[in-house]
Amino acid sequence: MSALLEVVGLRKRYKDIVAVDGLGFAVHEGETYGLLGPNGAGKTTAISMIVGVLDADAGEIRVAGRAPDLATRAMVGYVPQQLALYPDLTARQNLRFFSGMYGMRRAQARTRIAEVLELIGLSDRADHAVATYSGGMSRRLNIGVGLLHRPRLLVMDEPTAGVDPQSRTSILDSVQRLTGEGLAVLYTTHYMEEAERLCDRVGIVDHGRMLTEGTPSELGDPDLESTFLRLTGRALRD
Amino acid sequence: MRAMLLILAQDLRRRSKDSTLLVFAIVLPLGMAFMFDLVIGGSEGPVAARYGAVGASPFPSSPALPPVVPVASEQEARELVERGRLDAVFVTGPGSIHVIGSVDAPIAVQVAREIAESAALPLPGPPPIEIVEDATAATRELDPATHYAAGSAVFFMFFAVLFGFTGLYAERSSGTLARLLAAPVPRASVAAGKLLSGLLAALAGMAVLVGATSLLMGARWGHPAGVAALCVACVLAAMGLSAFVASFARTAEQAATWQSVMATAFGLLGGSFFPVGSWFVQLTPHHWFLRGLADLHGGASPLPSLAVLLGVAALTLPFAARLVRA
Numbered sequence A: 001m002s003a004l005l006e007v008v009g010l011r012k013r014y015k016d017i018v019a020v021d022g023l024g025f026a027v028h029e030g031e032t033y034g035l036l037g038p039n040g041a042g043k044t045t046a047i048s049m050i051v052g053v054l055d056a057d058a059g060e061i062r063v064a065g066r067a068p069d070l071a072t073r074a075m076v077g078y079v080p081q082q083l084a085l086y087p088d089l090t091a092r093q094n095l096r097f098f099s100g101m102y103g104m105r106r107a108q109a110r111t112r113i114a115e116v117l118e119l120i121g122l123s124d125r126a127d128h129a130v131a132t133y134s135g136g137m138s139r140r141l142n143i144g145v146g147l148l149h150r151p152r153l154l155v156m157d158e159p160t161a162g163v164d165p166q167s168r169t170s171i172l173d174s175v176q177r178l179t180g181e182g183l184a185v186l187y188t189t190h191y192m193e194e195a196e197r198l199c200d201r202v203g204i205v206d207h208g209r210m211l212t213e214g215t216p217s218e219l220g221d222p223d224l225e226s227t228f229l230r231l232t233g234r235a236l237r238d
Numbered sequence B: 001m002r003a004m005l006l007i008l009a010q011d012l013r014r015r016s017k018d019s020t021l022l023v024f025a026i027v028l029p030l031g032m033a034f035m036f037d038l039v040i041g042g043s044e045g046p047v048a049a050r051y052g053a054v055g056a057s058p059f060p061s062s063p064a065l066p067p068v069v070p071v072a073s074e075q076e077a078r079e080l081v082e083r084g085r086l087d088a089v090f091v092t093g094p095g096s097i098h099v100i101g102s103v104d105a106p107i108a109v110q111v112a113r114e115i116a117e118s119a120a121l122p123l124p125g126p127p128p129i130e131i132v133e134d135a136t137a138a139t140r141e142l143d144p145a146t147h148y149a150a151g152s153a154v155f156f157m158f159f160a161v162l163f164g165f166t167g168l169y170a171e172r173s174s175g176t177l178a179r180l181l182a183a184p185v186p187r188a189s190v191a192a193g194k195l196l197s198g199l200l201a202a203l204a205g206m207a208v209l210v211g212a213t214s215l216l217m218g219a220r221w222g223h224p225a226g227v228a229a230l231c232v233a234c235v236l237a238a239m240g241l242s243a244f245v246a247s248f249a250r251t252a253e254q255a256a257t258w259q260s261v262m263a264t265a266f267g268l269l270g271g272s273f274f275p276v277g278s279w280f281v282q283l284t285p286h287h288w289f290l291r292g293l294a295d296l297h298g299g300a301s302p303l304p305s306l307a308v309l310l311g312v313a314a315l316t317l318p319f320a321a322r323l324v325r326a
C-alpha cells in the first residue's frame, strides 16, 4: 500500500496562535482516514494547507509522492467545511462550472454530472437554484462537486455537519462505495460513531498536534469517544 | 487561460441578472455626459459666449475671439440679456466700463468681467505684456468640453473598476473562492478572471462616454487609437492601485471603503473637475490620462503619459494576487 497523501511536520501560525504545530500523518490508497479533534484543534487549517488553499509556514505535503502543484491538485477533491456553492445557480450549473475548473470537456462533463447528481440523490432537483435547497441537499451537492472530477484523494471537512440521519447515511454509503474502487478519503468529523463505522484509521489532534493514531478498534477502549475525551480533556473550546 | 475565461463568463452571466453592470457600464457614464452637456452646454466649440457692447467693443475683433454684437443702449442690453439672447454686454462710457451679465451664464459673465477689468486699466504707451502665439501650448490644452468629458470618464472609471473587486469579495464570502484555489488553476488566472469583469465594465463605460460626449458636447478626444491606448492603460493603473490599496485591508468592507476613498480623492486632486495647480496632481493617474489626451490633441506623443500609467499598473497589479486568498 503506497501513501497517496503524506504530511510531515506541517505548521501554521496565525499572529499569536499556532493553529497547526508539526502535524504529520499519511493516507493510503483505498483508505479512509479520520482526523478527529475538538473545535479549534486545527483540522480545517491543516486541510486547507493540504488542498492548497492556504500556504504552510513549514512542513512537507506529498500527493502521490509529489510536491503539490497544479497536477496534484487535479488528483484531489475538496469538500470545504463551509458550503461552497453559487446559490443563484442550479446544482447542474454549479457542477458544470466546477467541471470547467478541473479542465473537463463539455461532453465528458455532461455524463459525469448526471452520474454525480444520481450519486448524491439530486437528479430530480438538478435544475432548481441552490438557494431553494434544504441544508441536507446543499451538503450533498457540496460533496458532489468534490467528487466530480474523479479524484484519487477526497478531502472532506465535516461533510455531515448539520445533516439528518437519512442524508448522512446516503452520503456515507456513497463514499464507502467509492473507497471500494480505490479512492482515498481524508475527513474530519465530530461524530465518533460515524468515524468508528467509516474510518480504517483515525488520528486524534489537539492544539495542532497529533495526540494518537490507530484503527478505531485500537483506540476504542471502551469506545472512541472515551478515548477522545481522555486525551483532549473535558474543558470547553472556542 | 480557459479557466480564466470560464470564470469571467460565469461572472458576467451571473452579474447580468442584476443591473449593476448595466448601471456602471452605460447608465452612469451616459448620465454624466448629459449632465455635463447641461452644465457646459452647446456644441459650438470651446468658446460659446455671446457678447454685446454698447459703445466701443473692449477688444478688437478677431476670429479667435467671440464676436461682439453692437447694442444701441443700456436699456436694450438689459432686455437682450434677460431674454437670454446675449450672455453679457459691455457698457463703455467715457472713462468707464461695466458688464451686464446673465445669471444663466456665470462662466461667460466672469470672463466678460475680467476682460472689462483689464480694459479699464490705464495703459500708457504700448501694452506691457505682449502675447506671443505659442501654437504648441495653445493646442496642448484640452478644450473645456473635452476636459470635463475626459475628467468625468476617468473619475467614473475608477468606480467601475471596483465592480470586479466586489465579485472577488463575493466569491470569498460565498466560500467558492476556496474551491477555486483548490482547483488546478493558477491563482493569477482566478484573480484575472474575476477582475476582468471590472476591466470590461470600465472600458465599456469609457467607450460610451467618449462616444456620447463627442456627439452631444462636441468633445474632441483625438485619434481613436491613442485614446484607446490611454483608456486601457488608465484602467490597468486604476485596477492596480485599487488592488494595492485593498491588499492592506483586513476585510472586504474595509477594502471597498478604502478603494472608494482613493477613487474620490484621486478624482478631486487629479483635476477631474477643477484644475489643481500643485505638484501632487502628478501622483494621480487622472493627471496622466488628461495630460496624455492633451498631448494627443496637440499632436505631441502621448507615450510619456502612457509609460507612466503602464508603469503604475505593472508595479501595483501583482498585489491583486494577495487578494486571492480564502
Ligand SMILES: Nc1ncnc2c1ncn2[C@@H]1O[C@H](COP(=O)(O)OP(=O)(O)OP(=O)(O)O)[C@@H](O)[C@H]1O
Residues within 6 Å of the ligand: A014, A017, A018, A019, A037, A038, A039, A040, A041, A042, A043, A044, A045, A046, A081, A238
Ligand atoms: N484566519 C484565521 N485567523 C486567525 N486565527 C485563525 C484563523 N483561522 C483559524 N484560526 C484559529 O486557528 C485555530 C484552529 O482553527 P481551525 O479552524 O483549523 O480548527 P478546527 O479544528 O477546524 O475547528 P472546528 O472543529 O471548530 O472546525 C483556532 O484557534 C482558530 O481560532
Ligand SMILES: [Mg+2]
Residues within 6 Å of the ligand: A043, A044, A045, A081, A157
Ligand atoms: Mg474546522
